[in-house]
Amino acid sequence: xxxxxxxxxxxxxxxxxxxxxxxxxxxxxxxxxxxxxxxxxxxxxxxxxxxxxxxxxxxxxxxxxxxxxxxxxxxxxxxxxxxxxxxxxxxxxxxxxxxxxxxxxxxxxxxxxxx
Amino acid sequence: xxxxxxxxxxxxxxxxxxxxxxxxxxxxxxxxxxxxxxxxxxxxxxxxxxxxxxxxxxxxxxxxxxxxxxxxxxxxxxxxxxxxxxxxxxxxxxxxxxxxxxxxxxxxxxxxx
Numbered sequence: 001x002x003x004x005x006x007x008x009x010x011x012x013x014x015x016x017x018x019x020x021x022x023x024x025x026x027x028x029x030x031x032x033x034x035x036x037x038x039x040x041x042x043x044x045x046x047x048x049x050x051x052x053x054x055x056x057x058x059x060x061x062x063x064x065x066x067x068x069x070x071x072x073x074x075x076x077x078x079x080x081x082x083x084x085x086x087x088x089x090x091x092x093x094x095x096x097x098x099x100x101x102x103x104x105x106x107x108x109x110x111x112x113x114x115x
Numbered sequence: 116x117x118x119x120x121x122x123x124x125x126x127x128x129x130x131x132x133x134x135x136x137x138x139x140x141x142x143x144x145x146x147x148x149x150x151x152x153x154x155x156x157x158x159x160x161x162x163x164x165x166x167x168x169x170x171x172x173x174x175x176x177x178x179x180x181x182x183x184x185x186x187x188x189x190x191x192x193x194x195x196x197x198x199x200x201x202x203x204x205x206x207x208x209x210x211x212x213x214x215x216x217x218x219x220x221x222x223x224x225x226x227x228x
Contacts, residue, residue: 009155034216036219041203041222041224042221042222043119043121043205043219043220043221043222044158044205044207044219045219046216046217046218049216090157090158101209101212101213102148102160102163102173102212103217105150105157105158106157107155107156107157108155108157
């Protein structure tokens with residue numbers, strides 16, 4: 001079964017600084033990978049996804065993520081963080097083949113942005 | 116606007132009471148899902164449905180029940196058998212189980228009195 005690890009429970013950055021949130025997965029084949037963001041008391045919003053092709057994926061709100069097969073990672077990055085980026089971020093992984101798809105979610109990383 | 120709605124936003128349950136959380140979508144999606152979210156635990160799958168009149172248990176189905184009588188609706192009942200129901204509940208949908216992107220509703224917070 002697939003699994004996903006987000007090693008950092010909390011990350012604190014200053015506004016304007018760069019950001020990298022880590023995501024490592026365990027899956028036998030090429031996974032489908034997602035990053036979602038959740039503001040307090042809200043649902044999850046899709047930031048970006050990787051299914052195949054270019055390993056550097058661009059998303060909404062200036063975020064990008066890079067799939068590195070050799071490291072089993074899909075880290076989320078942003079060059080300059082805004083105060084409004086403070087939220088919970090979830091990485092998710094799913095099976096690559098057809099049929100049913102139920103993603104496994106990481107436990108989330110809480111991003112705190114200092115002014 | 117297409118999307119997923121959940122109601123109510125907050126729900127209070129008394130001891131021994133069953134409560135039902137509503138989830139409606141107008142995205143014409145076949146597949147729908149219910150997740151439970153607890154602090155520090157991410158999302159855990161309760162039930163999912165890939166088509167009307169069909170649903171499957173997820174990882175933590177005990178104490179919960181669902182129905183899928185209409186394509187756009189997937190209500191979740193938290194029964195009295197669920198001893199620790201306090202959590203944030205999220206409903207999601209996708210075009211099908213084979214098409215992978217899920218879209219989420221705004222959630223319902225369930226509290227026990």
